[in-house]
Amino acid sequence: MAVDFIGGASSQLQNTVVQQSALGQEEFLRILLAQLQFQDPLKPLDNQEFLAQMAQFSSLAQTSQINERIDTLLTIQATTQSIGLxxxxxxxxxxxxxxxxxxxxxxxxxxxxxxxxxxxxxxxxxxxxxxxxxxxx
Structure with a gap:
C-alpha cells in the first residue's frame, strides 16, 4: 500500500522492496524444497547447512513482519500528518x-x-x- 506524505514523497520505493523480499522468500522455499527432493540419499544434507538455511528462512520471515509493521507505522504517520493540517x-x-x-x-x-x-x-x-x-x- 502506497502511503502519501506532504511534499510528494511516497512509499512506492518501500513497496518495491517489500515485493522483492516476498519474491525472495518464495524463491528460497523453492530452492530448499528442490534441494531436499533431489539430494543424494547416500549423502543427505548436512545438519549445519540445513540449520543455516532454516535460520535464513527465519530471518526472511522476520523481515517480512518488520516490513508489515513499518507499513502500519507509515499509515499512522500519514493519518497524524493529515489531522494536524x-x-x-x-x-x-x-x-x-x-x-x-x-x-x-x-x-x-x-x-x-x-x-x-x-x-x-x-x-x-x-x-x-x-x-x-x-x-x-
Missing part, C-alpha cells in the same frame, strides 16, 4: 494551477487521507492527497 493554510498542486486555502475536513478513501480545502474565493477542493500539499503555512 485541519485548520491550517496550505498550498496544493492541482491539475490546473497551484491553489492556496484552508484545510476544512479530512476523509479517508482506500485507507488514504484526502483533504478538503476552501480557497480564499470560497471554492471547495475535495479529494486532495497529502502528496499534493507543497507548503503548510
Amino acid at each position: 485541519i485548520g491550517k493554510t496550505v498550498e496544493v498542486q492541482t491539475t490546473s494551477l497551484p491553489a492556496v486555502g484552508t484545510v476544512t475536513s479530512l476523509a479517508f478513501s482506500e485507507g488514504q487521507p484526502n483533504l478538503t480545502i476552501r480557497t480564499a474565493d470560497g471554492e471547495l477542493l475535495t479529494g486532495i492527497r497529502l502528496s499534493q500539499v507543497s507548503v503548510v503555512r
